Amino acid sequence: MQKNDNIYPAGLYSFQDECLKLLTGVLNVSKAATYLVDSQRKPICYKTWQLQPAMHRQYMDTFYKLDPLHPTQFVEQADISVVKMNDLVNTQERYDHPYYRDFVSPWGVQDIVELFLRVDNQLIAGFALFTSKQQPEMRMEDIRKANQLHQFMQFSLEQSLAAPKHSQFQVFCDQYQLTPKERMVVELVSQGLPNKSIASGLDCSLATVKTHLQHIFTKTGVNSKTEIASLLYNLH
Amino acid sequence: MQKNDNIYPAGLYSFQDECLKLLTGVLNVSKAATYLVDSQRKPICYKTWQLQPAMHRQYMDTFYKLDPLHPTQFVEQADISVVKMNDLVNTQERYDHPYYRDFVSPWGVQDIVELFLRVDNQLIAGFALFTSKQQPEMRMEDIRKANQLHQFMQFSLEQSLAAPKHSQFQVFCDQYQLTPKERMVVELVSQGLPNKSIASGLDCSLATVKTHLQHIFTKTGVNSKTEIASLLYNLH
């Protein structure tokens, strides 16, 4: 577990931002979301675009369990990278199933396309693109574009992970032997986020974040988040 | 005032550290100190080496006024860069004057050599090197070495100010039109220092630091020191 994780998914904060901008800028979607997949295969670090906070909360609280596009469904299928919901689930099912009846449909969503990014066959990030009932149905052409974008994002991801900035982050984390979750905390700290945001980013409690921070502080020998950010960018 | 100061002395935190290490490592001194000179020609951002905190406090509280090597004595004399106290002040004076009788001598100091760094003829940093009464008197050879080191430090300073890292700092400060003192605060924030340390570094009260921070927060549109550090190293 540690082995697979000491590179991913930490260090991808701005990568997510840029990808989301790209997708929503090029494709005709009404809402979008992105997340990273942690070592326990749990989606964390959600970032959304024009997606109602209440809808996201509903998903996180309840409906993620029923999601046919949930990343856990695709961790093993390394060949699947772009999935269209309405292709995966037939029309009848979409009428019967509570996921569509009680969640997808009420929020005015017509279809969802999910993009997965992998490194070494391991799923590490995902993107959900929503079209609304007011929009025209998604066509082959749109899916082709999505595949095109996916391909470039996959390329860009590998570049990002090889960049000096990223390796600097790795050097720091390796130097102090931080655990995967601790690395994620450091990543979010380095973005200047308050603990509350870090907690919601990692989908855990404030208490857990504080515990992680305490461990990071002891390992690195500092005593504030600002100092962490400073250390990170002033490696000796 | 603004004009002369929007480059210096901010951004020299690690430069000071390295210089102090160099001087104390190469020259045979018992204590040392370094400082930056701000726009009001006041020494700030002291860093010391083997110098008793109590001695430093005494100097800062009282004796700085009597110091014949005090930087204000040399702001105008752009040709003077390395000064030896015992050459500047004759033996008799050193017996009579309270600065030596009540401060220098009681702390076991035999001689002091001061080095000044300038940019555009403006004094921006100083180094004080102390020899103790237990050490042999400083000779011509030592002064030659000090001059040699000074020359390189002067070169290195110019390099540092031209380095990408420094210009990044400048870009940030210019972008948000920060005042000289605000820039100093940002510099110390970027080192991860708590407000109390920033206050003592700038030789002002905690309240002043907080006011500076509030202004920086409004100008940059953030609301925490960690975010400042993050912004600084993640310029868009």
Added chain:
DNA sequence: GAAGGTATCAACCAGAAGGTTGATATAGGG
């Protein structure tokens, strides 16, 4: 000399962050 920018400091408050202890659960190695 009035106005604006800068630098200084005080007092106050609410909320965030840091520090500690202790507890639970789970995965993996020996």
Added chain:
DNA sequence: CCCTATATCAACCTTCTGGTTGATACCTTC
């Protein structure tokens, strides 16, 4: 099977930070 490492969370307390208001002083510039 036990031990360790990891991840999770709660409760508590202290200290630090952020936000606000208001005041003084100095220096330019108009």
